[in-house]
Amino acid sequence: MALLNRFDDPGTEKRYVTSERAARIPASRALILIGIATFLTYITLNPMHFPREGVIAYNIAAAVFMAVLGSFYLLTLTRFYLEKPWVDLLLFAALTVAMAMLIEALAAQAAITGISRFGMAVINMGILVVFAGIGFVATTRLYLVWAVTLLLLYIAFLIQTDRAFISKVYTLTNFSTFFVFATFVNWDIDRRARNTFAANEALALEKAKTEELLYNVLPQEVAARLRAGEAVADAFSDVSVIFVDIVGFSGLARTLSPGHLVKTLNRFFLLADQCAERHGIEKVKTIGDAYLAVSGGTASSGGGAQSAIAFARELIGETIEIAEQEGVDIKVRVGIHSGPVIGGVVGSSRLAYDYWGDTMNIASRIESVADHNGIAVSAATYYQARPHFDFAAGETLTLKGVGETEIYRVKL
Incomplete structure (x- = not known):
């Protein structure tokens, strides 16, 4: 000075x-x-x-x-x-x-x-x-x-x-x-x-x-509650959980160099984030090569099951474009289930707002029976979204840890 x-x-x-x-x-x-x-x-x-x-x-x-x-x-x-x-x-x-x-x-x-x-x-x-x-x-x-x-x-x-x-x-x-x-x-x-x-x-x-970094990790409302010393635990009666998984990722990892693999994976997750933002979907986290999101949670602004399926459809379209541009065989499966969940923040380091409950597990199991570049949904999601999308006839499948479950496949 x-x-x-x-x-x-x-x-x-x-x-x-x-x-x-x-x-x-x-x-x-x-x-x-x-x-x-x-x-x-x-x-x-x-x-x-x-x-x-x-x-x-x-x-x-x-x-x-x-x-x-x-x-x-x-x-x-x-x-x-x-x-x-x-x-x-x-x-x-x-x-x-x-x-x-x-x-x-x-x-x-x-x-x-x-x-x-x-x-x-x-x-x-x-x-x-x-x-x-x-x-x-x-x-x-x-x-x-x-x-x-x-x-x-x-x-x-x-x-x-x-x-x-x-x-x-x-x-x-x-x-x-x-x-x-x-x-x-x-x-x-x-x-x-x-x-x-x-x-x-x-x-x-x-x-x-x-604060910008904190808001990238936690919803703004949740961050404010944590700063106030409040224990963050919420109950939601109707959330659509979206589980997205890259098909055959292990084989892809063996085919591509580490740098190319990370670049492709990063591009996919970036596109997923952009699609989520456009449809008012709340990204929860990535788990390896899987992407977990919800519609109807704390930071969601979309319309429940309808927004969840619209997000999944757009993401599949973007994935197909990535595969063509990168020249790699990359496909995804999407499973969606709607129901009650518990949301909150636990721990004191690497904080994140997470969700728990059977709805999360069922969405993961439904994803495992979805077609490649396809979307499978539960009956609960189907009944909410059927006025807006076309579905194949329902199927009753036995899912691991869940039992017999009625699922519907979205016509793309």
Whole structure:
């Protein structure tokens, strides 16, 4: 970060300025109210000590000053203040004029206050410079423009006054102390705020990357529940489970080189993911050369059995194209069964939202009797989807671990 703090990227600079000005509004308002309260106190006390003309002159200058402070306060209530930092320069230019009027009003009462015009200038301009060091928010460059201009005007004021040289030197030294202190405060506050903003931006970026990675593994709703410390376990009464398996994968593995095999497998799973996204199907996981998905689960947006079969039909079509383009004998079998499942997340590492129940096992068994590049479904799935697809006549087959099961084959 340069001596004059500024982010290289204009977008980052704009976000910083807006956020920092919003964050510092309470402090700015507090200073404004303190200033107004101070003037009101003097306006109350002055008539006890100042002559009438002195009270009038002070009250006019104080009214101008308070009017500018009041405008400052009102501006902090607007979006304009956040997005137009140059307004600080106008505000403090107006405050400088008001302060000069105040100094002149008080200088006329030097015999009563015991403070000379020189002393009033040092004290009041010093206070203004310190206030500006805090009031210029996220605009160190603009603060320096204002402060250096004020310093030059003050030097010009000293030069034209009829005072001893040593008196002018001490007066300038006293004022310069305020100037240097306020300048450092403004610069250091801005520097620290920029460092904090940059750290928060980096943290937010890493958080976004982490969340994106998490959402690639878990549905967003599930991820939110896990972050809240909630145990994730859900019951679903009617989910269509889709089990896709590559036929003869072991033979394919012996035929293709490892690199070619992985490339082909990756292309197939990528296409499966794309098909799933188009049909609102929720991918659960890959198991070796098998692809497990559901329609009607936590992250599904499809229409149950209908979407499940539409997904399977498109995936088979894509598989046929892969086989033609790659010149490899790759086919798939798809089994679909609809019924109740339990979903949830278990364990503490490599988290994934998984599903359990007989519906999962039955879908796997039905897949084993599907035709090559064919879809077999259970009776439960058939009755849900038959208005939308053509099916072959039902068959009663004995499935391992399930027993006699009625299945239907989708006509492609």
